[in-house]
Amino acid sequence: xxxxxxxxxxxxxxxxxxxxxxxxxxxxxxxxxxxxxxxxxxxxxxxxxxxxxxxxxxxxxxxxxxxxxxxxxxxxxxxxxxxxxxxxxxxxxxxxxxxxxxxxxxxxxxxxxxxxxxxxxxxxxxxxxxxxxxxxxxxxxxxxxxxxxxxxxxxxxxxxxxxxxxxxxxxxxxxxxxxxxxxxxxxxx
Numbered sequence: 001x002x003x004x005x006x007x008x009x010x011x012x013x014x015x016x017x018x019x020x021x022x023x024x025x026x027x028x029x030x031x032x033x034x035x036x037x038x039x040x041x042x043x044x045x046x047x048x049x050x051x052x053x054x055x056x057x058x059x060x061x062x063x064x065x066x067x068x069x070x071x072x073x074x075x076x077x078x079x080x081x082x083x084x085x086x087x088x089x090x091x092x093x094x095x096x097x098x099x100x101x102x103x104x105x106x107x108x109x110x111x112x113x114x115x116x117x118x119x120x121x122x123x124x125x126x127x128x129x130x131x132x133x134x135x136x137x138x139x140x141x142x143x144x145x146x147x148x149x150x151x152x153x154x155x156x157x158x159x160x161x162x163x164x165x166x167x168x169x170x171x172x173x174x175x176x177x178x179x180x181x182x183x184x185x186x187x188x189x
Contacts (some may be wrong), residue, residue: 001178002032003107004068008075008086010040011158015111015147019167022158025170032184033072033176036064039085045092058092065093065100070178071134072107077114082128094132096155101132103185105178107170109142109152117143137177140170 005023009016024033041057043049054062065071076084093100108125110118122143144150150160151183158164 001030001175002034002068003060003070003072003174003178003180003187004064005033005035005072005074006039006065006086006089007035008073008083010038010083010085013115015144015151016074016076016109016164017150018156019109019111019147019158020072021143021156022164022167023171026164027167028164028170028175031171034064034068036061039089041082042089042092044154045088045095045106047161052093053093054096059096061089062070062093062100065104068104068107069173069182070107071101072109072174073108073125074111075118075121075125075174077110077116077118080120081124082121086125087128089126090132096098099133101129101134103181104134105174105181106134107174107177108136109144109167109170111144111147113148115145117145117147119143135181137174140166140173142167142170145186 005018005020108122110122112118126136139169150163152159
């Protein structure tokens with residue numbers, strides 16, 4: 001099973017990028033990860049650009065999402081919501097004719113220095129993904145609060161044991177969710 005990881009942060013020392021890098025070590029056997037290119041590589045969405053043809057980075061992102069068995073979106077919370085770069089990437093992909101997110105299993109994770117760990121951004125992203133017809137796994141949720149205390153400052157490694165255990169449990173649940181979603185799609189086909 002191949003999961004594509006979309007990181008919604010551009011910052012070099014991002015806790016969310018560090019969280020994404022931690023996933024392979026916390027995953028059950030049989031799950032592979034591909035980190036998608038940075039959302040910062042996409043131009044700002046513009047219908048005039050779209051009318052001239054989708055930029056190759058947008059088309060490539062859409063192909064990677066379509067090819068993956070599931071998508072893991074790891075993001076910070078900006079102003080109680082989804083980061084602009086991630087929203088821009090979703091806006092582009094939502095306009096692709098083959099609807100890459102439709103029926104696609106999606107897992108959301110956030111890391112933040114706040115006490116809520118990015119909860120408000122997760123709920124906004126869930127609203128956005130409804131329009132895309134994505135199959136978002138609801139529980140268990142991962143919202144890494146006070147992230148500055150859970151990652152090693154020098155290496156960026158996720159060092160907090162309970163957080164690692166929660167993520168491992170969530171990934172195990174997501175693998176089962178992906179299988180269930182795929183089985184349901186096969187029955188409908």
